[in-house]
């Protein structure tokens with residue numbers, strides 16, 4: 001099919017151009033020239049408009065065709081119009097993709113760590129490495145180096161060389177294309193084969209933040225925030241700390257300590273409350289005397305486990321729909337058959353939940369227990 005002139009390789013900052021439709025297929029269409037970059041190398045496809053048609057994505061076909069995906073039906077072949085990028089979307093991913101080059105290059109040069117896969121999701125960048133483990137100090141050191149490179153404003157540029165010349169550079173990443181190879185350079189830092197599109201200077205990347213790491217398929221996958229996302233991440237962390245500080249009435253530097261102290265205090269109080277509930281349950285059961293008993297209580301039914309260790313059968317139903325039954329297995333089977341209850345247990349102690357009418361359940365239980 002007719003080829004599309006990919007204007008983004010000449011100038012990654014072109015936001016619009018006039019173009020005409022050379023092919024269409026359902027909701028997708030191809031143009032004689034485009035500034036829209038198709039999804040590839042972990043970078044999402046561009047969006048924007050062609051005349052009044054909204055373009056929601058751009059994808060590369062198996063034969064290299066750049067397909068613009070229309071929101072509705074594609075315009076017909078021969079249609080001429082003005083193509084316009086959602087620049088904010090594109091520029092953000094362009095900067096994030098460039099930041100990925102920078103981080104991967106620094107990981108390679110300063111920690112001998114290779115990049116296996118990358119993903120640019122909404123709001124964060126992940127770089128899957130070939131390392132089985134990486135210390136936090138190493139990743140924080142890479143973050144420092146990346147931010148130093150951003151402050152220096154290193155030039156980023158692209159060129160194209162023959163395959164043999166590209167091979168002779170022994171780049172950190174293998175060459176995945178045949179024929180001529182597109183290279184992307186970061187001044188004093190890196191050169192790799194890449195068909196993506198890039199910012200012109202590291203200063204455009206604003207800042208990067210290392211977020212976290214996790215092990216996946218035996219490798220460390222690292223997560224980063226880049227450009228506006230890094231700024232938003234820093235501000236959101238500060239907001240979280242100052243809100244916590246106000247909530248816990250603790251200085252920002254003492255927030256963790258205070259949260260730990262409160263967690264321990266809550267655990268102690270819960271233990272104490274359980275002890276008191278068990279004591280109250282024993283008093284409630286004692287007040288029933290020695291005979292069979294059916295009790296409805298505001299205490300949790302589970303608090304009666306110890307108090308239920310008695311001769312006569314006992315059923316306790318609580319206000320949150322839970323019950324505890326002490327009695328024979330036969331009596332429990334009958335209870336299950338007659339009333340809408342779910343649950344189980346053994347050795348004379350059964351627990352679960354009841355549904356429906358409380359009075360009916362208590363009356364049924366009384367009949368079974370007394371009979």
Ligand SMILES: [Zn+2]
Pocket residue numbers: 041097101184194195196197198
């Ligand atoms: Zn690239």
